Amino acid sequence: MTESQAESDMEVSAKTLGEMAARSTPLIRNHWYVAAWAEEISRTPLRREILEHDIVFYRTEDGLPVALQNRCPHRSFPLCRGSLQGDRIQCGYHGIEFNPDGSCAHVPQLKAAPGGLRIESYPLVEQGPFVWIWMGGAENVDHSKLVQQPWFTEPTWSHVKGYIYMRANYLGLHENLLDLSHFPYVHGAALGRPEHAEEQPTVRVEGNVVHSSVVHRNVAVAPKYMRATNLVQPVDRTSEQFVPSPAIHVGKAILEDASDPKKTHVRYIIHCPTPETLTTTHYFWAVARDQLVDDEEIDAESYAGASKAFNEDKEALEEIEALIARDRRAGFAERIIATDKGAVLMLRAFARMAEEES
Amino acid sequence: MTESQAESDMEVSAKTLGEMAARSTPLIRNHWYVAAWAEEISRTPLRREILEHDIVFYRTEDGLPVALQNRCPHRSFPLCRGSLQGDRIQCGYHGIEFNPDGSCAHVPQLKAAPGGLRIESYPLVEQGPFVWIWMGGAENVDHSKLVQQPWFTEPTWSHVKGYIYMRANYLGLHENLLDLSHFPYVHGAALGRPEHAEEQPTVRVEGNVVHSSVVHRNVAVAPKYMRATNLVQPVDRTSEQFVPSPAIHVGKAILEDASDPKKTHVRYIIHCPTPETLTTTHYFWAVARDQLVDDEEIDAESYAGASKAFNEDKEALEEIEALIARDRRAGFAERIIATDKGAVLMLRAFARMAEEES
């Protein structure tokens, strides 16, 4: 790409800036977001703020996960500071009790349960390690929007996973994930290769879903991967991604033995940025593999590598968030370059989603 | 009360929500608030913010308490960082001196004292352990609004007292104090009894003063109270309260020997929430008794019990304040139930007081 092409690309993009989701765009609610890892939800109430709602999670005596408004409708006391009474949660201020569906079960002072004293109950779906929450209101719930990920539930696969609390807007993480050209700079020699910075991913959009893919041929693979996959160096590596919603990036890495196309190894790398607020994000990530599924050493290597890299991203995104909060230079607007094509398409899709909800 | 009655009561109350004082209601100034305990004010300047005014307190050489605007009118330096020169306070920046009445006594640079260089002097009344401050302007001062409490000055009574800094709006504390149904949940078995949660206090309003009372018959009294009062178990306990202003709750607990009506023991429990700001409160409390007035062990028990309970209230109210500051769910409004009748009447009275001042 020549400089004039780049300029031209930038100008085209600049015209459409108004149609891209930005930090001030209202949070997008009609999707399934990761609320917690399954094991985080227990008989001890868990408090977590999601899309600016204060929520309490617990399990019924039968083990079903529950998500309720963590705010008593009477005097705004956080229900998580109360206690579980069977399947109900009891407020720690005046003892009012609520059922898992949000209806009031008991008001001690009234010896009754007024129907109007209801709290929001959030639809949940538990699948493997993930507990997904629907933030768009129970009346709008759409199970077809749930991204199916069998590699997290089938016994021939195993995975590692982690959680990162990020003091940054979630859109920056989405952009980061679609643009691997930051690898050599943010992640250094451990992950980045010179070709990362110059690669041009193939990007397309279907409806509101952005797909991106890039192939690296004759790639040297780290020894740990060799052992796990039984591949012979060098390999061809294909990285595919798609972004079905603001709640999830699905990444798929395919290593192919250049000398034997039948030897193929797949990993799924899942990133789930769940906004806490417009400036803070719960970042859930998981990596699934279909080889050496019981190898704890591979687990440890996989976890350590991913955790290190994703925390480097977190640090970069927090630097940006802090700078934006302080720097007051007049007339500043971020510029886009050719490699942001995927990000631009994605932010346009998010802008359409936000527009539909408003 | 049946569920339909409760619902009906809630609906009636909901109609009048607009007339109740809320967290955003301007602070109510034309009353006497507790500014400090008498022993806090000395020849060392004390800084305290009251109703969003920065104030400095000290005593004259004759021991009279003084409250002045803690802000030099020249360059806004806090006078509390200066020094006392006799009965005057001298600013630590340019040496300007002010008299206890707020007039300027001396400007070193001018060798004179310009009459226009005046600061606000707040009327104070010292009675027993309390130093009361009038926040409505010296020109509006009304001594008839001071609540007389002889049990804090007469020698046949003794008392314990405490101070709690509370990161919460003061109205929540007022509501808390009028509704004893929170006892079993916030204070546990130490203070709460099952009947607390279900009791229906008798509530009435006279002018702007809410009165509330509730009687528990055949109550088992803690051994410590038995010793202090020489009562025979079980007793009847009457709890009476009235709220003459946003600055004070007067509680009176009467224990009567069911077998001998002449054996009666009284305690006064005084709560004085002085708003620092709309989200922080100075909470002064005191408990007075007319028996065993010299018994230090009773003092210690009385202090420990009250301090524990009132700090539990503080923690609950701070939880609520923090939640309200974060939770952004749309359309949320607190609901009221039948036992909030006293609180509703009180908040209406406060709303009328605020309206009169505006």
Place this chain on the structure above:
Amino acid sequence: MTESQAESDMEVSAKTLGEMAARSTPLIRNHWYVAAWAEEISRTPLRREILEHDIVFYRTEDGLPVALQNRCPHRSFPLCRGSLQGDRIQCGYHGIEFNPDGSCAHVPQLKAAPGGLRIESYPLVEQGPFVWIWMGGAENVDHSKLVQQPWFTEPTWSHVKGYIYMRANYLGLHENLLDLSHFPYVHGAALGRPEHAEEQPTVRVEGNVVHSSVVHRNVAVAPKYMRATNLVQPVDRTSEQFVPSPAIHVGKAILEDASDPKKTHVRYIIHCPTPETLTTTHYFWAVARDQLVDDEEIDAESYAGASKAFNEDKEALEEIEALIARDRRAGFAERIIATDKGAVLMLRAFARMAEEES
């Protein structure tokens, strides 16, 4: 001055309050501000916020100081977290490189450097220990506005200097410096003499530059000064100041031997308040002398004395800033007295400067 004169003076001044620069006045940009001490800028990027702009400083391989917008125009990453590549700075996120003039040198993803991807480069002038920055835009740069200070570069002079980070608006420091009547109160007996509080400086304004001077006759000089200057007690001390811009106070102290007018000793005391934001200030100060220039003990005494005094000013100004941020009393406005004449003239000059830029 009689009281009526003082009152009259205050009334006149009050009429013109609207024409004086205040805490909310926009920062004044078209001047040279001290950005850093020369030795602070090196081959390791230095981040500093100046007039609400986030800026990165470094030196080229030839040693020239560079000041660039510390915000990548692509994704707002702080460039100071990147690395130097020769004379360029490389962004630590996607590797984009910028030249010292702010032009883009390289975008790895494009193998090109789009002309539109430019960042702000700030004009700098390095003179002796000072690195000055022009904040009004390179197109408006005016070297004639730079205050020449040969006593910081000529070998017959020596100096000490320091830096204080101040959580206060910069105007308060300017006022402080023009009014020595605070000496006995803020600095105590070490610096203040009774006559300070009552002195009336001679003040005049030429264009937008305020000049102030005051003479103290028969002043007792501290032993350390005697040793440095070889003067005989008592001396006459003349303090002259001028304020050519919001960026600098130039103070000159002249000690004259009353018995021998040829014995004269001069010190320059330079104060450079560089606003970080409207509520925080970088305070650079330096003291130059023309005697005993190689005496390290005099250096140490000079540094210790100045550092102690200027930190006392910082503490006073931070007290004021904190008070203003909290105290909400209605209708408060600072009053001025006769000794504020210099400050009033200066604040009017600053108001004119701000008005010209708006």
